[in-house]
Amino acid sequence: MxxxxxxxxxxxxxxxxxxxxxxxxxxxxxxxxxQKPGALRVAVLRIHVAGLELEHPVMNASGILGSSPEALGRLARAGASALVTKSFTKEPREGYPTPIAVPLPYGLLNAVGLSNPGLEGLPSLVKAARRLGRPVIVSIAGSEPGEFAELAAAAEEAGAAAVELNLSCPHARGRGLELGMDPQTVGEIVAAVASTVKIPVLAKLGLVDRLVEAAGKALEAGARGLVLINTLRAMAIDVYAMRPVLGNRVGGLSGPAIHPVAVRAVYEVYREHNCDIIGVGGVEDWRSAAELILAGARAIQVGTAIVTRGEQVIDEIVKGLENYLNEVGVKSLEELVGAAHKQ
Known part of the structure; x- marks a missing residue:
């Protein structure tokens, strides 16, 4: 013919x-x-969150492929819109004895213990990560306000786009959730960091009784945005060994089991404060990502799904969100942020 x-x-x-x-x-x-996996996406998914301009809303959660330039490179090639490092402490930490992680039918239980090279290893990782062409968010975990400020200053000097304050690790003694459960302490730590650096400060909060209040204190003290939530304090027991499975006994539960909890937390904090939120907790696909966005999140972090399915899940989620926007007739992701509050 x-x-x-x-x-x-x-x-x-x-x-x-x-x-x-x-x-x-x-x-x-x-x-x-x-479209090649990892290619940056069209403007329909472009979003601003806490002073950062992202090509799309999907990035890794802290602790997931964030400890080396090679691992961060894998995330960049998979299409992460930003790169989040593993949490840095001032002094090096070896972490907890093994086992440090155990897969469960409904998620992942881990207690790594914030293992990291300390402040001395921070600049080299950030400088290497910057060459990957994505905003670098440095997670830091101090034991008091001054330590957080010192770590944040080092991150800024190395070229970080933002710092994420780990105020929610459920198994780090004297750090994380032990600090984040007190709204007043949250405010003091954020204030110390915000008065030290000019880059955006993100407060990562966990599931605590006074979460909405703690979120308010963080915002009042200068946080440009919040990361909600962290893993939930949990335990698994070997019924034959008759002892806890993890070397630290207690760890943090992540994955699908905590997703509805994360959605509720994002919804309640957004309803009260109408602030910039990065949602994290059990995101497995575009649908679970969309739930957090509708609840009020402007961006999404993925953790357990990267561990169980590989970093290509980032690209799958982004493509799914693109299709979802077309399906519901929405031209911009911005229109969906907090849309569940309007119904």
Whole structure:
């Protein structure tokens, strides 16, 4: 069958997959141009959160492939819109004895113990990560306000785009959740950091009784945004060994089991404070990511799903969100942020 004059089946975008004539008309089947995994996305998913401009809302959670330039490079190639490092402390930490993680039918239980090279290892990782072309968010975990401020200053000097204050690790003694459960302490730590650095400060809060109040104190003290939530304090017991499975006995539960809890936390904090939130907790696919966005999150962090399915899950979630926006007839992700509050 002759082709129309000037017609080229391989020209243009999208490409022509096939064509045929019927009743004097030309019918064309188009094949969308494949997008390489990790390629930055179209403007429909572009979002601003806490002073950061992101090509799309999906990034890794702290502690997931964030401890080396090579691991962060994998995330960048998978398409993460920002790169979040593992938490840094002032002094090096070896972490807890093994086992440090155990898979469960409903998630992952871990107690790594904030193992990291300390302040001395922070600058080199940040400088290497910056070359990957994504905003670098440095997670820091101090034991008091001055220590947080010192770590934040080092992160800023190394070129970090933002700092994430770990105020919610459920198993770090004298750090994390032990600090984050007191709203007054949260405010003091955020104030110390915000008065020291000019880059955005994010407060990562966990599930505590006074979460909404703690969120308010963080915002009042200068936090540009919140990261909600962290893993939940939990335990698993080996019924034959008759002892806790983890070397630290208690760890943090992540994965699908905590997702509804994260959605509720984001919803309640957004309802009260109408602030910039990065949602994290059991995100496995575009649908669970969309739930957090509808609850009020402007961006999403993925943790356990990267561990169980690989970093390519980032690209899958982004593509799913693109399709979802088209399906519901929304032109911009911005329109969906907090939309569940309008119903």
């Amino acid at each position: 002759p082709r129309p004059a000037g017609f080229r089946a391989n020209s243009g975008c999208p490409r022509v997959e096939s064509f045929y004539y019927q009743a004097g008309c030309l019918f064309i089947t188009l094949k969308p141009t494949a």
